Amino acid sequence: MSNYSIFETEIIVRPSDLDINQHVHYSKYLDYLLLARYDQMKRCYKVSMEDFVAFGYSWVASTVNINYKREVKMQDVVIAKTQVDSYAGAQIKVNFWFVKKETNKVAAEGWAVYTLISLKNGRPTRIPDDLIQKYLI
Amino acid sequence: MSNYSIFETEIIVRPSDLDINQHVHYSKYLDYLLLARYDQMKRCYKVSMEDFVAFGYSWVASTVNINYKREVKMQDVVIAKTQVDSYAGAQIKVNFWFVKKETNKVAAEGWAVYTLISLKNGRPTRIPDDLIQKYLI
Amino acid sequence: MSNYSIFETEIIVRPSDLDINQHVHYSKYLDYLLLARYDQMKRCYKVSMEDFVAFGYSWVASTVNINYKREVKMQDVVIAKTQVDSYAGAQIKVNFWFVKKETNKVAAEGWAVYTLISLKNGRPTRIPDDLIQKYLI
Amino acid sequence: MSNYSIFETEIIVRPSDLDINQHVHYSKYLDYLLLARYDQMKRCYKVSMEDFVAFGYSWVASTVNINYKREVKMQDVVIAKTQVDSYAGAQIKVNFWFVKKETNKVAAEGWAVYTLISLKNGRPTRIPDDLIQKYLI
Numbered sequence: 092m093s094n095y096s097i098f099e100t101e102i103i104v105r106p107s108d109l110d111i112n113q114h115v116h117y118s119k120y121l122d123y124l125l126l127a128r129y130d131q132m133k134r135c136y137k138v139s140m141e142d143f144v145a146f147g148y149s150w151v152a153s154t155v156n157i158n159y160k161r162e163v164k165m166q167d168v169v170i171a172k173t174q175v176d177s178y179a180g181a182q183i184k185v186n187f188w189f190v191k192k193e194t195n196k197v198a199a200e201g202w203a204v205y206t207l208i209s210l211k212n213g214r215p216t217r218i219p220d221d222l223i224q225k226y227l228i
Numbered sequence: 229m230s231n232y233s234i235f236e237t238e239i240i241v242r243p244s245d246l247d248i249n250q251h252v253h254y255s256k257y258l259d260y261l262l263l264a265r266y267d268q269m270k271r272c273y274k275v276s277m278e279d280f281v282a283f284g285y286s287w288v289a290s291t292v293n294i295n296y297k298r299e300v301k302m303q304d305v306v307i308a309k310t311q312v313d314s315y316a317g318a319q320i321k322v323n324f325w326f327v328k329k330e331t332n333k334v335a336a337e338g339w340a341v342y343t344l345i346s347l348k349n350g351r352p353t354r355i356p357d358d359l360i361q362k363y364l365i
Numbered sequence: 366m367s368n369y370s371i372f373e374t375e376i377i378v379r380p381s382d383l384d385i386n387q388h389v390h391y392s393k394y395l396d397y398l399l400l401a402r403y404d405q406m407k408r409c410y411k412v413s414m415e416d417f418v419a420f421g422y423s424w425v426a427s428t429v430n431i432n433y434k435r436e437v438k439m440q441d442v443v444i445a446k447t448q449v450d451s452y453a454g455a456q457i458k459v460n461f462w463f464v465k466k467e468t469n470k471v472a473a474e475g476w477a478v479y480t481l482i483s484l485k486n487g488r489p490t491r492i493p494d495d496l497i498q499k500y501l502i
Numbered sequence: 503m504s505n506y507s508i509f510e511t512e513i514i515v516r517p518s519d520l521d522i523n524q525h526v527h528y529s530k531y532l533d534y535l536l537l538a539r540y541d542q543m544k545r546c547y548k549v550s551m552e553d554f555v556a557f558g559y560s561w562v563a564s565t566v567n568i569n570y571k572r573e574v575k576m577q578d579v580v581i582a583k584t585q586v587d588s589y590a591g592a593q594i595k596v597n598f599w600f601v602k603k604e605t606n607k608v609a610a611e612g613w614a615v616y617t618l619i620s621l622k623n624g625r626p627t628r629i630p631d632d633l634i635q636k637y638l639i
Contacts, residue, residue, distance in 0.1 A: 103240060106266050106277075107259035110380075111387045117563045118381060118536075121529035122244035129243050129302070140243075141303075152528045156567045165266070166278075243521075244529060250522045254426045255399075258392035289391045293430045377514060380540050380551075381533035396518035403517050403576070414517075415577075439540070440552075 092186060095175040096228050098135040100127040101192070102169040114162035115169075120199050121155060124187055127171035138225045143207075148216065150205045153182065157201035161191070168192040175226050181207045181215035183226065229323060232312040233365050235272040237264040238329070239306040251299035252306075257336050258292060261324055264308035275362045280344075285353065287342045290319065294338035298328070305329040312363050318344045318352035320363065366460060369449040370502050372409040374401040375466070376443040388436035389443075394473050395429060398461055401445035412499045417481075422490065424479045427456065431475035435465070442466040449500050455481045455489035457500065503597060506586040507639050509546040511538040512603070513580040525573035526580075531610050532566060535598055538582035549636045554618075559627065561616045564593065568612035572602070579603040586637050592618045592626035594637065 102123045110116040133139035143149060163169055169189050176184040188200045209216040239260045247253040270276035280286060300306055306326050313321040325337045346353040376397045384390040407413035417423060437443055443463050450458040462474040483490040513534045521527040544550035554560060574580055580600050587595040599611045620627040 103263070105259055105263045107262060107384070107390060107392060109385050111383050111385065112560070112562075113385045116381060117566070118529040118532035121532065122242055125244060125529075126240070126242045149523070151523075152570055154567070154569050155528070156565070158565050159563055244527060246522050247518070248520050248522065248524045249423070249425075253518060254429070255392040255395035255518060258395065262392075286386070288386075289433055291430070291432050292391070293428070295428050296426055299425075377537070379533055379537045381536060396516055399518060400514070400516045 093174060093176045096135070097172050097174040098131040100130045100171045100173075102126065102171050102189075104163060104165055104167060104169065106165060109165060112162070114164060115198075117159060120157060120159075120189060123169065123171050123189065124155075124173070124203065127173055127187070128185070131173060136225050136228070138222060143222075144210065146219075146222075147210050148207050149210055151208055152203055153206045154204040155201065156203070157199055159199045161196055161198045163189070163191065163198045167198075169198065176202060178218060178223055178226070180217055183207075183218065183223075230311060230313045233272070234309050234311040235268040237267045237308045237310075239263065239308050239326075241300060241302055241304060241306065243302060246302060249299070251301060252335075254296060257294060257296075257326060260306065260308050260326065261292075261310070261340065264310055264324070265322070268310060273362050273365070275359060280359075281347065283356075283359075284347050285344050286347055288345055289340055290343045291341040292338065293340070294336055296336045298333060298335045300326070300328065300335045304335075306335060313339060315355060315360055315363070317354055320344075320355065320360075367448060367450045370409070371446050371448040372405040374404045374445045374447075376400065376445050376463075378437060378439055378441060378443065380439060383439060386436070388438060389472075391433060394431060394433075394463060397443065397445050397463065398429075398447070398477065401447055401461070402459070405447060410499050410502070412496060417496075418484065420493075420496075421484050422481050423484055425482055426477055427480045428478040429475065430477070431473055433473045435470055435472045437463070437465065437472045441472075443472065450476060452492060452497055452500070454491055457481075457492065457497075504585060504587045506637075507546070508583050508585040509542040511541045511582045511584075513537065513582050513600075515574060515576055515578060515580065517576060520576060523573070525575060526609075528570060531568060531570075531600060534580065534582050534600065535566075535584070535614065538584055538598070539596070542584060547636050547639070549633060554633075555621065557630075557633075558621050559618050560621055562619055563614055564617045565615040566612065567614070568610055570610045572607055572609045574600070574602065574609045578609075580609065587613060589629060589634055589637070591628055594618075594629065594634075 108115045108119045172188045174186045176186045184204050186202045189198045207218050245252045245256045309325045311323045313323045321341050323339045326335045344355050382389045382393045446462045448460045450460045458478050460476045463472045481492050519526045519530045583599045585597045587597045595615050597613045600609045618629050
């Protein structure tokens with residue numbers, strides 16, 4: 092954990108998220124994470140993914156490390172929490188936690204590294220100072 | 229349309245629902261429909277999917293007819309509306325509409341036929357009177 | 366059925382296609398259909414989706430009607446068959462069948478209507494004669 | 503890398519795997535990994551997931567670490583390679599690589615830890631010697 096803010100997005104589990112064990116399928120957490128980041132970029136950091144695209148940038152995932160602790164079922168509401176951990180050059184590291192709303196217990200947690208790329212050439216590009224400042228809150 | 233009640237479930241679009249055209253992928257509407265039915269069975273009809281399973285039954289989709297009218301984008305909120313149209317034997321026909329919350333315009337609409345099956349043998353089974361009455365509201 | 370050719374694409378079922386009943390989830394058939402059309406447009410009709418995009422067009426689904434007959438399990442191999450049924454103006458109707466390879470029994474079948482749109486304005490556009498002729502085989 | 507065998511499974515990319523950038527969506531690699539493991543457990547190790555279930559066990563993912571190196575597009579064929587790295591108690595660590603067939607370049611790579619659980623109580627259970635021996639090849 093870092094000292095930056097932790098923001099929250101509520102996730103509604105869909106029946107189509109469940110696997111043969113009636114638990115949320117392990118790849119769906121990455122979809123939840125992406126939804127949380129989109130929501131929080133816009134609502135909490137005030138620089139949305141669409142803003143980045145308008146500036147000629149996009150974010151791509153470079154690394155994901157996720158630990159699965161407890162299964163999530165259909166009736167669970169999941170709170171996806173994310174936090175900026177650190178940044179350097181073209182990359183930002185984000186911590187995340189998926190917490191069951193009812194019990195406040197962690198279903199899964201981990202971190203991801205995202206790389207800013209230029210839409211012109213698809214290559215990594217240093218995160219501009221004015222943009223990264225918006226995320227260091 | 230029938231004379232039965234139309235119930236509503238709000239759908240949060242996820243980035244992972246989008247296709248290469250940046251619109252909600254056409255198969256995702258069936259996932260939205262399933263989510264809406266689960267939600268409304270429990271919240272509006274007061275006989276949840278879990279209740280059916282506890283009674284030894286399950287519902288399977290037998291037919292889906294869907295017409296796509298307008299694309300849905302990431303920033304759209306979708307209202308999934310469903311309505312019981314009619315029933316006969318083991319089957320119930322349900323009308324549905326996906327409406328964009330902001331404009332109230334239909335993104336897609338159609339109907340589905342669901343068949344009640346016995347969990348014991350997987351075969352279609354006549355919908356019990358006390359259960360179907362719960363749905364004829 | 367029409368008199369046009371029926372083409373086939375083999376589908377490999379993924380564990381992530383399965384639902385809580387250990388059967389292929391009902392929305393996944395639409396993903397299989399799209400895969401089959403992409404494959405057959407390129408391999409059988411010799412005008413790929415990429416070709417249409419290069420010409421300034423794209424195809425969107427306007428209607429899907431699907432009947433589910435038999436469940437598909439993890440160990441099943443599915444043959445997705447599609448056939449041009451008819452066309453008019455900007456639209457083409459395609460029949461499809463999902464058949465289990467081992468038993469040759471139909472798991473699901475139906476038809477879909479696709480509309481050709483112009484990428485410039487997103488509006489329906491009459492299918493050019495030279496392109497539709499490639500599909501009437 | 504360990505000294506154990508590396509096995510391969512060919513993955514057919516589906517149009518529905520693509521995201522708004524026309525690349526395979528980052529969560530889909532976890533679906534590909536699961537498909538590769540199912541295939542290789544049965545075909546290469548000769549103890550299928552169904553065998554484990556018949557013995558009263560199941561495997562769940564405990565950790566996934568994945569590094570994304572190169573985007574995968576619709577026309578790419580992906581080879582999913584996996585290798586047993588090590589095991590201890592109830593857990594097995596598996597290395598994986600997703601390689602583009604045409605160029606032999608790595609699209610993504612990483613490792614996952616799976617935990618054997620008892621279907622009776624859902625708790626981790628030591629991997630039986632006769633089963634783990636089948637995987638140490």
